[in-house]
Amino acid sequence: MRQLALAVYPSEVATTLASAQKHGLTLFAQLDAREGDEVRQMLILEAPNGRIEDFLADVEKSTDLRALFAPQGIISLRPPASEPESQMLDIQPRSPLEVFLGALQSIGSWPGFLGYAVVGGIIVWIGLFTESIFLLVAAMLIAPFAGPAMTLAIATARGDANLLGRSLLRYIAALAASILTAWLLSLAFDQRIATELMIETSMRSTVSLLLPLAAGVAGALNLVQSERSSLVSGAATGMLVAAALAPPAGLIGMGLAIGQTDIVLSSLWALGIQIVGINLAGCVVFRIYGMQTNGARYPRGKDWISIASLASSMAVLAALLTVQFSDAPQFQQSSVSQRVSALVVDELDRSPEIRLVTVNSHFTRSREQGNNPVWITVQVQASLDDREASAVADRIEKRVEDEFPITALVDLTAKD
Template sequence: MSLKYIQVTAPSAHAEALRSTLADRDSIVDLRLSGIEDGERTLHLVAGPQDRQTLLDDIQGHFGPGTDWRMIVLPVEASVPQPEEPEEVRARLAWAATVQTREELYTTIEKGASLDTNYLLLVALSTIVAAIGMSEDNIAVVIGAMVIAPLLGPNLALILATALGDRDLIRRALTTGTAGVALAIAFSFALGLVMPLNLAAAELLARTDVSLSAVALALASGAAAALSATTGLSSTLVGVMVAVALLPPAATIGLMLAAGDVGRASGAALLLCANVICVNLSGQLVFLLRNVRPRTWLEKRAARQSVRLGLLVWAAGLLALAAFFVLRDAAT
């Protein structure tokens, strides 16, 4: 059973009232109230995965504006003895919408929108490795570049920010993602000017046009990213998938521009746009199906507007690409 330790520190009267409110919750494995210090008491809870988001929402809703309180949520590595888990609860959890709560998702994903030196350095280094690997048709080197590319962070942050209607996080995620792609194009362009690279390599040419398989890869990457986040699974391999969809096309744009091949650079740019659209569209759909949304009514209303606009923008982009493919094939 996935357990979480929840600590709530609040004024004594609020803490005692909250303890009484939560006493009969089935999801709470252990509930204790510690002594008074500076007029405050601390409530210690160990909670199972069932209805954990509702539990956290109810705790937050217990405190009105102006109340000085704090909640901390930590994972439980082990519990002895293990709490009993009835069969009907286990069956219900198997179909649960999400394991990670909104608060855990935000804490984990929000960091990916940070535009800092480490992010820029990793983008630059992974671009150099990817550009050389593609020009030499060395798939192992290209995969190595995908491992260190940090492009999952801003895209996943954008998907979550859209689901929650968080405008500030949307702005930061867009800024970080755009800066990463622009830096990848700039570094690959500079590399193409100073190094003799084989621009006829199959790995490079494969990124100069949009194919159905590339669209399917991007859709799967976005869905896997959102799914791994909501289930609490490792996002390392998913990050590689997203980087495969985004970094090689960006590096190809720069290399082809440096060689003066605007046609192939345009094809790579189209592939990059298609991949960005598909990653965000599928990821947003997964968060929508997994019921990732804000807590309060006003926040939910803002989030609904954000989700609708996001789905409209990405779906319109995908339809525009589909129309382009149809017209292009008809012309040829």
């Protein structure tokens, strides 16, 4: 529920109140007012969130409308006093107009925005360089990627070319600032090789698309839900969006500095799929909650711009997924590692005299792009001499290489 104040001419009061009643708004008070020498009537209305935009679109057709819209929720108490709980259970999502105006307000000054992007890049670099995961979490809280990500999705849902361009500009500027910061820090501290956390973070999975889709849905839901109906803070959803974007941005800068092209390409792919995935998921949620290209006080929305933006995002997403699934294991290392470990377990189960203790499979970034083998460490409980252990390791290598287009290196340790 929101409070809406309208200043109308006395002759238009009846028409305005009739429209308010039609759209489910309730008159709270009617006051005499003046604007210069002109007499006006001030109407204070209690407005359900989902009805505000349709009501304003209706009354502005026939009224020289002046409106004061308070975006904070109100608690409306009506008689009888014994039933307050039933009066406050109808918690509605925010109006599409309120979400859109909030997006416009979020595109503020550049210095603070870029400052957070640089600070986020510094913390990402420190976290990856020192292998401190908690610093990566801190960077996700600071990195300002959630703002442009959500305004881009709103611009796509609204078909607003102006907002679309400004959102993309801020997106690119924030990512470039973080990448440049990480690159300069790697050069300044003479970084030569990738850390284990960098390598681990740069590995991609066949389910990588799910993160940006989840981030887009969570970010959009946080914007459309009423502040009293959401149990998740904006900082938490903003962190989820930044989790999809901040580490790849830092990895690109660090990979460029140390000449690790496979890290750079993997992170560029990740950034691309995060951007289009968040945009598509966020746009769908905004559309579900009633955001359209045409609305009250909003003449810039164009259907063809919304369709073109959605089509472009879907085309880029399809291209990135094609690259991922046609180039194994370059963009599937994390998933391939798990499948290799499962394959080792299956192979050893064929020999009942060998009991598996542990198995670990992982890729490295020590060689040129595309030529990194999978390193498989296996510990078993069995009475095997060196020749028999070597034979088992060779059997595992052959099984893995027959299944995947990769080179397998097996380190098998047997103890009775």
